[in-house]
Amino acid sequence: MQIAEPLSIAIEEFSKLPGIGKKTAQRLALFIVKNETNFAERLANSIIGLKTKLKLCERCFNLSEEQLCSICKSNKRDHTTLCIVEDINDVIAIEKANEFDGVYHVLGGVLSPLSGVTPDDLKIKELLKRFENENFKEIILALNPDTEGETTTLYLAKLIKPFGVKVTRIARGIPIGGDLEFTDEVTIGKALLNRIDL
Amino acid sequence: MQIAEPLSIAIEEFSKLPGIGKKTAQRLALFIVKNETNFAERLANSIIGLKTKLKLCERCFNLSEEQLCSICKSNKRDHTTLCIVEDINDVIAIEKANEFDGVYHVLGGVLSPLSGVTPDDLKIKELLKRFENENFKEIILALNPDTEGETTTLYLAKLIKPFGVKVTRIARGIPIGGDLEFTDEVTIGKALLNRIDL
Numbered sequence: 001m002q003i004a005e006p007l008s009i010a011i012e013e014f015s016k017l018p019g020i021g022k023k024t025a026q027r028l029a030l031f032i033v034k035n036e037t038n039f040a041e042r043l044a045n046s047i048i049g050l051k052t053k054l055k056l057c058e059r060c061f062n063l064s065e066e067q068l069c070s071i072c073k074s075n076k077r078d079h080t081t082l083c084i085v086e087d088i089n090d091v092i093a094i095e096k097a098n099e100f101d102g103v104y105h106v107l108g109g110v111l112s113p114l115s116g117v118t119p120d121d122l123k124i125k126e127l128l129k130r131f132e133n134e135n136f137k138e139i140i141l142a143l144n145p146d147t148e149g150e151t152t153t154l155y156l157a158k159l160i161k162p163f164g165v166k167v168t169r170i171a172r173g174i175p176i177g178g179d180l181e182f183t184d185e186v187t188i189g190k191a192l193l194n195r196i197d198l
Numbered sequence: 199m200q201i202a203e204p205l206s207i208a209i210e211e212f213s214k215l216p217g218i219g220k221k222t223a224q225r226l227a228l229f230i231v232k233n234e235t236n237f238a239e240r241l242a243n244s245i246i247g248l249k250t251k252l253k254l255c256e257r258c259f260n261l262s263e264e265q266l267c268s269i270c271k272s273n274k275r276d277h278t279t280l281c282i283v284e285d286i287n288d289v290i291a292i293e294k295a296n297e298f299d300g301v302y303h304v305l306g307g308v309l310s311p312l313s314g315v316t317p318d319d320l321k322i323k324e325l326l327k328r329f330e331n332e333n334f335k336e337i338i339l340a341l342n343p344d345t346e347g348e349t350t351t352l353y354l355a356k357l358i359k360p361f362g363v364k365v366t367r368i369a370r371g372i373p374i375g376g377d378l379e380f381t382d383e384v385t386i387g388k389a390l391l392n393r394i395d396l
Contacts, residue, residue: 002267002268002269002272002293003261003293004260004261004262004263004267004268005251006244006247006248006251006252006263007248007252007261009247010244010245010247010248012244013237013240013241013244014241014244016237016241017226017229017230017241018225018226018229019222019225020226024217026287026290027216027217028215028216028218029248030286030287031215031216032215032245032248032249033248033249033252033261033286037249039211039214040245040248040249041246041249042211043211043212043214043215043242043245044241044242044243044245044246045242046204046208046210046211046212047208047230047238047241047242047245048238048239048242049204049208050204050205050208050227050230050231050238051230051231051235051238051239053203053204054202054204054205054231062202063201063202063205063231064202065202065203065204069202070200070202071200074200088231089224089228092201092224095200095201
């Protein structure tokens with residue numbers, strides 16, 4: 001098989017991305033070949049920009065262009081409400097919901113004894129340090145409702161309670177647009193237990 | 199919603215690629231952020247390489263790093279058998295099959311009166327010119343078996359016949375691994391008509 005080397009290199013690199021197989025990689029590479037040079041340059045620059053322009057916010061460990069991220073710097077946000085999340089993706093997901101105007105703390109993972117993730121591997125020390133400098137009224141634990149997320153939630157709740165702030169967790173229940181019939185029994189059970197007054 | 203600009207730019211650019219929506223684009227961008235800088239650089243360079251290192255072969259219009267592509271230059275290929283295809287993708291597909299050792303001619307499209315594609319828009323003039331300099335024994339028409347591909351096949355067959363070379367087309371039939379039950383009747387009809395002796 002004789003394929004021009006720059007093409008096979010690009011296919012190789014694209015197929016290292018998650019969810020991109022060789023066939024999709026080839027389609028993407030040929031799309032770029034056939035498109036204007038400008039597009040290839042903009043795409044390549046945006047990829048480089050991801051590594052050169054972004055770092056982690058020193059306070060909350062969200063992605064940022066400067067020492068502090070735009071959320072930590074903003075005076076339009078409520079700096080007394082802290083939302084603890086596992087990962088940067090979760091900050092984006094919550095920001096998209098447009099319901100939260102507090103600040104974040106990105107743990108960078110969840111406790112997982114089986115995979116050897118201990119509290120020292122997460123930004124928990126840094127979280128506790130924030131209580132010295134910041135004045136929180138409520139801590140929202142927004143970790144995924146799986147075993148590891150639950151473990152981490154309980155661990156953090158115990159750790160934070162002594163600071164005398166309100167500690168909450170995001171609600172678990174039937175998702176909007178969901179169907180009772182096709183919802184698993186644990187979720188239905190939690191949704192019943194956590195029912196709210198109308 | 200507050201997302202760091204380099205991230206939103208990369209998501210924007212990635213989502214311009216075919217089959218990549220905003221969610222996938224975000225996943226790809228965050229994968230790159232979390233991966234080593236080397237990977238981002240290799241990916242970006244390979245994208246730039248697609249536009250700077252590749253051009254079209256002057257003879258067959260396949261992708262090439264030099265004036266002539268590696269297939270046209272190779273003396274291991276049979277330069278008397280010419281395979282006419284619609285697009286660069288088709289060269290790759292045929293090369294992968296490892297059954298063809300001749301040379302190619304990429305038309306750059308198929309005739310389509312409805313979309314206004316006329317013979318002048320395709321590399322047909324260039325194809326006819328090759329008959330002056332090269333000594334073909336067989337021309338294989340390997341266009342897609344759809345209406346436009348068929349039209350183009352018939353048009354080219356008529357055009358090439360006067361040169362006195364053998365003109366063939368690739369077989370249409372049941373694909374390997376296919377199922378008669380689920381094959382459309384036109385394909386089954388063609389497969390019966392084009393049955394071969396055992």
